[in-house]
Every structure is written in C-alpha cells, then in structure tokens.
Amino acid sequence: xxxxxxxxxxxxQSSARDFLAQKSPTTHVRAMEEDDIGYSPELWKEACELxxxxxxxxxxxxxxxxxxxxxxxxxxxxxxALFPSxxxxxxxxxxxxxxxxxxxxxxxxxxxxxxxxxLLGTLALTEPSATYDPSGIxxxxxxxxxxxxxxxxxxxxxxxxxxxxxxxxxxxxxxxGPANGISLLLVPADAPGVSITGLSxxxxxxxxxxxxxxxxxGADALVGEFNQAWPIIKSAIDHATVAKCAEMVGIGQVAFxxxxxxxxxxxxxxxxxxxxQAIKHKCSDMIIEVDGSRFITFRAAWSLAAxxxxxxxxxxxxxxxxxxxxxxCANAHQIHGGIGFTKEYDLQLYFRRAKNGEVLYGDADVHRxxxxxxxxx
Amino acid sequence: MDFxxxxxxxxxxxxxxxxxxxxxxxxxxxTLVLDHEDDEYIRLAKEFTGKLGAKGWFTAHWPTEYGGLDxxxxxxxxxxxxxxxxxxxxxGGNGPKFLGPTIIHYGTDEQxxxxxxxxxxxxxLWVQGYSEPNSGSDLASLQTRAVExxxxxxxxxxxxxxxxxxYSDWCFMLAxxxxxxxxxRGISYFLIDMKTPGVTVRPLINIAGTKGFxxxxxxxxxxxxxxxxxxxxxxxxxxxxxLSYERTAIEAPARAxxxxxxxxxxxxxxxxxxxxxxxxxxxxxxxxxxxxxIDVARCLSYRVATTQSRxxxxxxxxxxxxxxxxxxxxRLAQVGMQMxxxxxxxxxxxxxxxxxGKIERLYLTSVSGTIAGGTSEIQRNIIAERGLGLPR
Numbered sequence: 001x002x003x004x005x006x007x008x009x010x011x012x013q014s015s016a017r018d019f020l021a022q023k024s025p026t027t028h029v030r031a032m033e034e035d036d037i038g039y040s041p042e043l044w045k046e047a048c049e050l051x052x053x054x055x056x057x058x059x060x061x062x063x064x065x066x067x068x069x070x071x072x073x074x075x076x077x078x079x080x081a082l083f084p085s086x087x088x089x090x091x092x093x094x095x096x097x098x099x100x101x102x103x104x105x106x107x108x109x110x111x112x113x114x115x116x117x118x119l120l121g122t123l124a125l126t127e128p129s130a131t132y133d134p135s136g137i138x139x140x141x142x143x144x145x146x147x148x149x150x151x152x153x154x155x156x157x158x159x160x161x162x163x164x165x166x167x168x169x170x171x172x173x174x175x176x177g178p179a180n181g182i183s184l185l186l187v188p189a190d191a192p193g194v195s196i197t198g199l200s201x202x203x204x205x206x207x208x209x210x211x212x213x214x215x216x217x218g219a220d221a222l223v224g225e226f227n228q229a230w231p232i233i234k235s236a237i238d239h240a241t242v243a244k245c246a247e248m249v250g251i252g253q254v255a256f257x258x259x260x261x262x263x264x265x266x267x268x269x270x271x272x273x274x275x276x277q278a279i280k281h282k283c284s285d286m287i288i289e290v291d292g293s294r295f296i297t298f299r300a301a302w303s304l305a306a307x308x309x310x311x312x313x314x315x316x317x318x319x320x321x322x323x324x325x326x327x328x329c330a331n332a333h334q335i336h337g338g339i340g341f342t343k344e345y346d347l348q349l350y351f352r353r354a355k356n357g358e359v360l361y362g363d364a365d366v367h368r369x370x371x372x373x374x375x376x377x
Numbered sequence: 378m379d380f381x382x383x384x385x386x387x388x389x390x391x392x393x394x395x396x397x398x399x400x401x402x403x404x405x406x407x408t409l410v411l412d413h414e415d416d417e418y419i420r421l422a423k424e425f426t427g428k429l430g431a432k433g434w435f436t437a438h439w440p441t442e443y444g445g446l447d448x449x450x451x452x453x454x455x456x457x458x459x460x461x462x463x464x465x466x467x468x469g470g471n472g473p474k475f476l477g478p479t480i481i482h483y484g485t486d487e488q489x490x491x492x493x494x495x496x497x498x499x500x501x502l503w504v505q506g507y508s509e510p511n512s513g514s515d516l517a518s519l520q521t522r523a524v525e526x527x528x529x530x531x532x533x534x535x536x537x538x539x540x541x542x543x544y545s546d547w548c549f550m551l552a553x554x555x556x557x558x559x560x561x562r563g564i565s566y567f568l569i570d571m572k573t574p575g576v577t578v579r580p581l582i583n584i585a586g587t588k589g590f591x592x593x594x595x596x597x598x599x600x601x602x603x604x605x606x607x608x609x610x611x612x613x614x615x616x617x618x619x620l621s622y623e624r625t626a627i628e629a630p631a632r633a634x635x636x637x638x639x640x641x642x643x644x645x646x647x648x649x650x651x652x653x654x655x656x657x658x659x660x661x662x663x664x665x666x667x668x669x670x671i672d673v674a675r676c677l678s679y680r681v682a683t684t685q686s687r688x689x690x691x692x693x694x695x696x697x698x699x700x701x702x703x704x705x706x707x708r709l710a711q712v713g714m715q716m717x718x719x720x721x722x723x724x725x726x727x728x729x730x731x732x733x734g735k736i737e738r739l740y741l742t743s744v745s746g747t748i749a750g751g752t753s754e755i756q757r758n759i760i761a762e763r764g765l766g767l768p769r
Contacts, residue, residue: 264768377660
C-alpha cells in the first residue's frame with residue numbers, strides 16, 4: 001500500500017504538465033472550441049512523438065509499454081489543461097479494443113500507426129437509446145456474401161469527422177440475452193453508405209450522429225469473435241471510464257486552485273473573501289472532493305492495471321468523481337461570483353467539461369446501480 | 378500508486394481475524410450488542426484489552442524499549458482496521474494512540490518508567506482533561522489553573538466532556554500556568570492521579586441516555602512537581618501534536634463498513650409492500666452511495682497512512698479525514714433510519730427493534746462525531762488556513 005506516485009510517474013506527470021502548459025494554454029482551448037476540427041492535428045502529432053498515444057500499448061506494437069496507471073497520470077494532466085485531443089476516440093475506444101480483442105494481424109496493422117498518430121479511429125457504440133448497456137446496441141449487421149452489411153444509426157460518436165476508420169458495435173444475434181450477439185466491425189470512414197452529422201455539445205467536443213445505410217464490409221472486418229464482442233467493449237469502456245475520471249480529477253483540481261487563488265485576492269468589506277468562513281469551508285470541502293476523486297480513481301486504475309475484477313472499483317470511481325467534479329466546479333462559480341459567469345473568464349471552460357465528463361460512460365445513477373449489485377443487493 | 382497488500386500483510390490480517398474469532402464473546406455485535414458505556418461492556422473491554430496488552434498488540438507500533446513490538450506501520454494499520462470491523466471491545470485507546478507517544482517524546486525517564494508499562498499492558502485507564510465549560514472550540518482560552526507551591530502544583534478548575542472519566546485511574550490534562558502570557562503560551566501539560574484528594578468526577582448523561590463523558594472538578598488538588606509533562610508553558614503545543622495523532626484513523630471507514638454490511642443484510646431479508654427493500658431502487662441507490670463514500674474514506678485514510686508510514690506528520694489531510702468520516706457516519710445513520718421506517722424509532726435492545734436497535738443508537742451517538750475532537754467547522758478552518766493558506 002503506497003498512494004504516492006513512483007519516480008517514473010512523477011517524471012511523466014511533470015513532463016506532461018510542462019508540455020501542456022506551453023502547448024495547450026486556455027487560449028488554445030478556446031481557439032479549438034471555434035475550430036473546424038476541434039483539436040490541433042499538429043499538436044496531436046507532437047503528443048504522439050512524445051509517446052502518449054502508444055503509452056499503454058506493448059512495445060511490440062509500437063507502444064511504450066507503460067501500465068494503465070501511468071495513462072491515468074497522463075489523463076489527469078490532460079484534464080488540467082483541458083487538452084483538446086482525440087485521445088478517447090483514437091486510443092481508449094479504438095486502439096484499446098483492438099489490443100484487447102483483435103487478431104495478431106489486426107494488432108500489427110493498427111496499433112503501430114495509432115501510436116504514431118498516422119491513423120485515427122473511433123468507436124461507434126451508443127445509439128439514440130443513449131445507454132452504455134449492451135441492450136442499447138440495436139444497429140444490425142447481416143451476414144451477406146461472406147461479409148457483413150450494416151444498417152442503423154449511432155449517436156454520440158466522438159471525433160467521427162477525423163476518423164479514418166470506425167469500430168462499430170453491431171447486433172448480430174438476438175439469442176442468449178443482450179450481452180450475447182454483439183460483434184465489432186471495422187468500417188472505413190469513406191465506405192459507401194456512411195454519413196456523419198455533427199452534434200453541438202456543452203463542452204464543445206466533437207460528437208456525431210453516424211448513419212450506416214447498407215454499408216458492406218468483408219469478413220476480415222470482424223474484431224474478436226462473432227457475437228462475442230461485449231467483453232471487449234466492456235473492458236475498453238471500463239478503461240475509458242477511469243481515464244475520464246482521471247481527467248475530471250484534473251478539471252476539479254484546477255477549478256479548486258483558481259478558487260483558492262481568487263479567494264485570497266478578491267477583496268470585499270475591506271478584506272480578502274477567503275478570510276470569511278463561508279468561503280473557507282467551501283474551499284475545504286472542495287479539496288476533500290478532489291482528493292477523494294483522485295484516490296478512488298487511482299484505486300480503480302490500479303485494479304484494472306492489475307487485471308483484477310474491477311466492476312465495483314470502476315463504478316465507484318465514476319459515480320463519485322462525476323458528482324464531486326460537478327460540485328467542485330459549481331462551488332468554484334459561487335466563490336468567483338459574477339466574473340466566473342462570464343465567457344471571457346476561464347472557469348466556464350471547466351464547468352462545461354465537468355458536465356460532459358459526468359454523463360460520458362454513464363452517470364452516477366448508472367454506476368451506483370452497478371455498485372448496488374456489487375455489494376450484494 | 379500501489380493499493381496492494383503483500384502476502385505477509387494478508388497472512389497477518391488472517392491472523393488477526395482468527396484471534397478475534399477465538400477471543401470475542403459469542404455472538405459479538407450480532408446477538409450480543411452492548412452500549413460502550415454499559416458496565417458489562419466495560420468489563421468485557423478491560424478483559425479483551427488486557428489480552429491485547431499481554432500479547433504486546435495494544436502498543437505494537439511503539440519501540441520495543443517502551444513495551445512495544447516495533448511493528449512496521451502497515452501491520453499496525455491492518456490490526457486497527459480489523460479490530461474496528463469487528464467492533465472489538467477496546468478501552469483506553471487514547472493511551473497507546475497519543476498519550477503514550479507524547480510521554481515517549483516529552484517525558485523524563487522516570488515518567489516513562491512509571492506510566493508506559495501500564496498503558497502498554499492495557500491496565501491503566503487514562504482520561505483526557507482538555508475542554509472546559511467555557512473553552513470548547515477555543516480550547517486555548519482554558520482557565521483551569523496550576524500554581525507552583527514549594528514542591529507541588531496546586532490545581533483548581535473544571536474539565537468537561539472527559540470520556541470514561543468515571544472509570545479512569547489517571548488524567549492527562551491542560552492547565553494554565555502563566556495567566557499573563559499570550560493564551561497559547563501559558564498552558565502546561567499534567568499527569569494527575571484521579572485518586573488525589575480534591576478530584577471529583579460527575580458523569581453527564583448523553584443524548585443516548587448513557588454515561589459517556591464527565592465533568593471533572595479540581596479543588597485545591599496538590600500534585601508533586603513530577604506531574605508536569607514536558608516543559609512548563611509548552612503544553613498547548615504538545616497537546617495539538619497529540620490531537621493530530623488522534624485524527625488519522627482507518628477506524629471510521631472500517632466501522633462504517635460494518636454498519637453498511639448490517640444494512641445490506643437487513644435490506645435483503647426485509648419485505649415491504651411485497652418486495653424486499655433490496656429491490657427498491659431508492660434503497661439501492663442510497664446504500665450504493667454509502668458504499669462509495671466508505672471507500673472514498675478508506676482511500677483518504679490510506680493517503681494519510683502513506684504519509685505516516687514514512688514517519689512524516691500528516692498535514693491538512695488528517696482533518697479532512699475527520700470531517701469526511703464523521704459526516705459520513707451521520708449520513709449512514711440517516712440512510713439506515715430511513716430504511717427502517719417506523720421500526721427505526723425502537724430503542725436499543727428492545728423488543729421488535731431491528732438489528733437490536735443498533736441504528737437507532739448510532740443515529741443518536743453519531744451526533745457527537747462532528748463535535749468531539751474538534752468540530753467540523755474547526756477542522757474546515759484548519760484545512761483552509763494551514764492547508765490552503767487562506768487568511769485568518
């Protein structure tokens with residue numbers, strides 16, 4: 001038991017923090033909110049050169065061979081900097097499922113180019129039913145001519161506009177319960193019958209509606225076993241969930257830091273507002289929430305990295321961190337008063353992303369139900 | 378970040394569990410549920426604590442020269458956790474936890490020889506004499522006086538909220554020795570025999586109807602020079618160090634886990650309107666939220682412990698733990714009461730009371746958790762001022 005970072009993790013943390021402070025200040029974040037792409041491909045390439053994209057992929061596939069814990073150290077820094085990047089789409093929900101369930105040939109083909117940043121992908125999982133439960137997967141793929149034909153609509157697909165390929169979760173059987181009969185198919189973004197429509201979101205990230213109309217792919221498009229893809233998807237989503245929690249820890253930490261700083265400097269009634277207990281106590285609650293989030297998140301990261309059954313730990317991390325980060329950002333606004341409510345002040349950038357993080361990969365209610373089952377209810 | 382236990386630590390945990398299974402009275406905390414102030418509880422607690430003392434486990438984290446076993450930090454942590462999960466009847470925990478270390482740090486050789494063995498064996502019970510009727514959160518304003526007279530100190534004043542005072546052999550207390558100095562710099566730390574003439578104890582009845590704590594009156598109490606611990610007028614600083622020892626524990630999350638386990642079991646076995654409580658989505662959400670908060674508390678404790686395991690003194694993360702855990706236990710009590718409905722009002726150990734009325738009792742006693750040992754408001758001030766550097 002040791003809740004401090006290792007020397008290697010500290011090094012990764014400080015180098016990431018330095019890089020992002022220089023490359024992704026809030027001026028960059030604001031520019032990317034207005035940008036057509038929504039992130040900087042050049043900066044993503046630089047991050048890939050630092051080894052971020054392949055951080056947790058094995059060296060045999062062009063990765064750096066670090067564990068998921070290090071990836072979460074990095075994600076906390078990305079959260080702090082609100083780094084606009086295709087990390088979730090390309091790495092956690094595209095590269096990772098291929099690593100977890102792909103054939104040797106697929107791993108050889110995809111992982112090195114993902115790590116190098118020369119190929120982007122994304123997972124098309126959720127649908128208008130808006131759930132991460134296996135029962136939400138209704139887009140169908142029919143076996144035809146030795147391949148598959150896909151029809152249906154996916155929603156909330158991250159960065160579909162820059163993806164070279166989609167990994168599409170499809171329903172291939174209705175037998176044996178909702179977790180059975182799900183398959184994963186690789187679909188080139190320019191395949192005939194694929195069309196994408198952008199969504200406008202609270203956090204200015206890039207999410208899309210993706211429609212598949214008689215989209216045909218070959219037999220080699222299948223990732224993992226036919227009808228048996230759910231465990232792959234579940235594991236990838238578990239990792240992405242915890243990575244999102246780590247980002248929210250970073251988001252909450254900065255909103256908290258800004259608030260303490262503001263409370264020390266903002267003078268009303270002839271004294272800094274931070275001298276009032278009403279403000280002090282808010283700040284104390286905020287740091288407890290942020291620290292609690294950090295350690296419950298890293299416990300989940302550690303459990304996943306150790307290959308343990310981590311359903312309970314992942315759900316606890318997401319349920320707690322989702323709400324804690326939102327409360328911290330809300331308190332930050334209260335401490336900042338009117339100025340925090342303006343677009344020109346940076347706090348709104350964090351507040352909006354806290355809500356985005358809260359609902360992605362399931363909100364607190366969803367994850368509490370998982371915890372309820374895990375404690376025997 | 379490493380959340381794992383070594384094989385030795387796991388084996389040791391099992392050893393503690395086996396010990397508890399063998400040594401706790403039959404039906405402990407299940408069919409046999411006692412008030413911590415009940416005479417029978419005190420008798421059992423003295424017996425059980427004596428067994429710990431005989432094995433050296435009561436002060437296992439102390440250096441061997443003072444009657445400890447010099448255990449590695451985490452081993453001691455694991456023992457505390459298991460004892461709390463089992464609600465083992467232990468009395469006089471303030472001795473090993475912070476009075477003993479304070480004597481080891483500041484005491485003379487004579488004081489160490491005189492007091493440490495009794496603490497280590499669990500034989501001497503100590504009561505804390507800090508708070509006064511007019512000095513609660515503002516403890517440094519305390520007015521109990523100690524005046525030098527020849528070879529003696531003469532003590533006059535009153536203490537309050539002194540837990541187990543009516544059972545205690547000795548009192549560690551704070552008294553003003555320099556009324557002209559700034560308030561923090563005129564206080565000294567004394568070790569007083571409760572049998573000294575002029576000391577009287579009056580139990581106070583708490584909200585749950587039991588003798589939890591006491592008033593202690595000092596009327597011309599004459600004690601020898603050696604009753605002073607450490608340097609004269611430095612008592613405040615010694616006491617506040619001991620207070621931060623007090624706020625470090627895994628005990629609260631472990632205790633909360635035990636209560637949650639009871640509630641989960643109850644929810645699965647209890648039907649209401651044709652369904653078990655465990656099937657009620659509201660109950661599921663509330664109990665899950667408690668499980669989550671308990672694990673957050675556990676992680677916060679591991680964090681404090683990581684600092685302590687390196688022999689460093691924890692900063693504001695210790696009061697953060699105290700705030701979070703004490704408030705969590707109150708929320709847990711409320712979740713339990715809400716589940717029990719009409720049954721929740723039935724008193725401890727009475728007919729029809731579910732879980733022997735443990736939740737009713739917890740609901741009442743947990744009120745003190747956010748007050749004793751520094752209120753939640755004082756803890757938040759400490760976090761904000763010492764931890765975050767906000768202006769006073």
